[in-house]
Amino acid sequence: MTTFVDRVELHVAAGNGGHGCASVHREKFKPLGGPDGGNGGRGGDVTLVVDQxxxxxxxxxxxxxxxxxxxQPGAGDNRSGKDGQDLVLPVPDGTVVLDKQGNVLADLVGEGTTYVAGQGGRGGLGNAALASARRKAPGFALLGVPxxxxxIVLELKTVADVALVGYxxxxxxxxxxxxxxAKPKIADYPFTTLVPNLGVVTAGSTVYTIADVPGLIPGASQGKGLGLxxxxxxxxxxxxxxxxxTATLESDRDPVSDLDIIEEELKQYGGLDDRPRIVVLNKIDIPDGQELADMIRPELEERGYQVFEASAVARTGLKELSFALAGIVAQARAAKPKEEATRIVIRPKAVDDAGFTVTFDQVNEVYRVRGEKPERWIRQTDFNNDEAVGYLADRLNRLGVEDALMKAGARTGDGVAIGPEENAVVFDWEPTMMAGAEMLGRRGEDHRLEAPRPAAQRRRDRDAERDEADQEFKEFGPF
Structure with a gap:
């Protein structure tokens, strides 16, 4: 059964925003009290958080x-929908977040480091929030944004100060x-270690972590064995x-050639040339091992390696090794630049940035509009509601989309697509859309909220409604 996984493909989906509500306030003696539709709630985020x-x-x-x-969707009486609950996913220290193409999105190092892998959608505005002097009682609300x-791909890179590598x-x-x-599995056969093991070492005033990496073999950087x-x-x-x-029983191996092979694999893997190296001649408790260590130590020192002789069984040479590693780790920590306080970087938009682009797609023969605002507005529009469509037309007109289409050469009847190719809203362009408010008259006004009608007019309207209801009853029977 798998107990250690250091690479996974994760499918994340943030919560959708709740739809706004279109409602009119009603109560006794005040049947039409104005719009009171509440806003939809925000969808929950998906956040990765480093947890030790x-x-x-x-x-x-x-x-x-x-x-x-x-x-949650909004409701009448100005009740806003409840926000979706954020989903917090704990990940190990040292997790790298990548997209499907292998591009690094985030490198999560340090307790509490966070990354929003999926942002929740905005909630749609209710008709109470859309009301204005021109549009006193909107008969529509905005939809929530998905x-x-x-x-994403999560890849774990162990955070340790020292790595033990070898055959x-x-x-x-x-x-x-x-x-x-640390208590790793130890046995007298190859590839006993199948996962990295971490241990904490204290040497004087320095505390550092040490990682035991599964054994490497020739071709590890190309995927052989467990190396890759x-x-x-x-x-x-x-x-x-x-x-x-130093006590290997394989006749075709010796410590120096083992070192050369592992160094070649590290070179092929790349990015490790600047790390200091230390050589440990292990298993000197065996007589043949001590003799071989004495023989090859001068050659290794000539190459510039700092060499230590050790035996885990006899527990010899361990103190010198641990303090030497502590000194190198302390130097490496001191050489690292100090982390600066978080700075807020303000990047103002260019004065000519319209917030959208208009290009002609020659393949599909449409004018394609791309931009954060137009695409969000499209997702928020209920196209079954003419008033909502007219409101969208006014928003696009105010943003300058109509003018940009004209400058790009669009003519009446040309196709216009708003959004990415795989999920765009396509329509035949009519320049009169820029006068959307005039097309629908005084859109958004509810004549029932105007000044009271004269008593005689109210009686005539009431009698006409009663006669219409009687006629429907005769034709269709009770509802």
Whole structure:
């Protein structure tokens, strides 16, 4: 059964915004008290948060579909809909967020670091919020905006100060078990370690973490063995420790060639040339191991490596190794630039930025309008309501879309598409749309809210309504 997962594909969907409500206030002796439709609630966000208690992406491997709740629709009596609940997903420290194409979206390092993977949709405005001096009683409301959705890839890169690298069965797990309180699986066969193990080491006043990376073999950087899956876990380490087996029973191997092969794999993987290296000649408790260590140590020191001899079984050489690693880690931490306080960067829009673009799509032969506002307004419009469509026309006109289409060469009857190609609203353009308010008369006004009619007129209207109801009763019977 899988217990460690360091790469998953996650399908996230933020909550949709709730629809606004179109309602007219009614009460005794005041049957038409004006618009009172409330706004829809905001959809919930999907947020990734670094949690130190989480060490694997296993939960998302089993449940890759995550969705926040939707906002509730508005209601009459100016009651706004409830906002959707945000969905918070805890991830391990060192999680990298990528899109399906492999582009890095966020690098989450440090407790509490957050990233909004999907933003909830806006709630639609109710007709009470849309009322104005020109539009006293709107007979429509805006729809809620759908929340963001899509696929992201989560990739875990272990956050550790020291990485132990080497061939399978070189003794890396044994070393981390005696240097720290970690208890990895240890056995006398290759690839015992199938997942990275983390341990905490205290050397004097320095506390650092050490990672035991599963064994590497030739071709690891191209996907052989387990190397390609776990080489990413050494990217964040400050120092690399080559653990060389001086008591190997394989006749075609020796510690120096092992070192050369692992260095070549690290070079092929890339991005690790600047990390300091330390060599540990392990298993010197075995007589042949001590003899081989004495033989190859001068050659390694000539190459510039700092060499230590150690035995996890006899527990020799561990103190010197741990303090040497502490010194390198302390230097690496001191060399890192101090994190500056968060600064607010203001990027004003250009004076000629209209907020949208108009281009001619020669393939589909339509004029395509792209922009955050026009596309959001399209999603908020109920196209079954003529008044809502007219309101959209007025908004686009005020934004300058009509003028931009004319400048782009659009003529009456040309196709216009607002939005991306796969999800656009297409219509035949009529320049008279710029006069949407005039087309529908004084749109949005409710003549029932005007000044009281004379008593004689009210009686005539009441008698006409009664006669119409009697006629319908005779024709169709009771409702």
């Amino acid at each position: 208690s989480v060490t694997t992406l296993l939960d998302y491997h089993h449940s890759p579909h995550r969705k926040a709740t939707n906002g 929340g963001e959705s899509g696929d 399978p069965s070189a003794g890396k797990s044994s070393l981390i078990s005696v240097l720290s309180a 899956e776990f080489l990413r876990h050494v990217e964040r380490c400050s120092v690399l420790v080559h653990v060389l087996d």
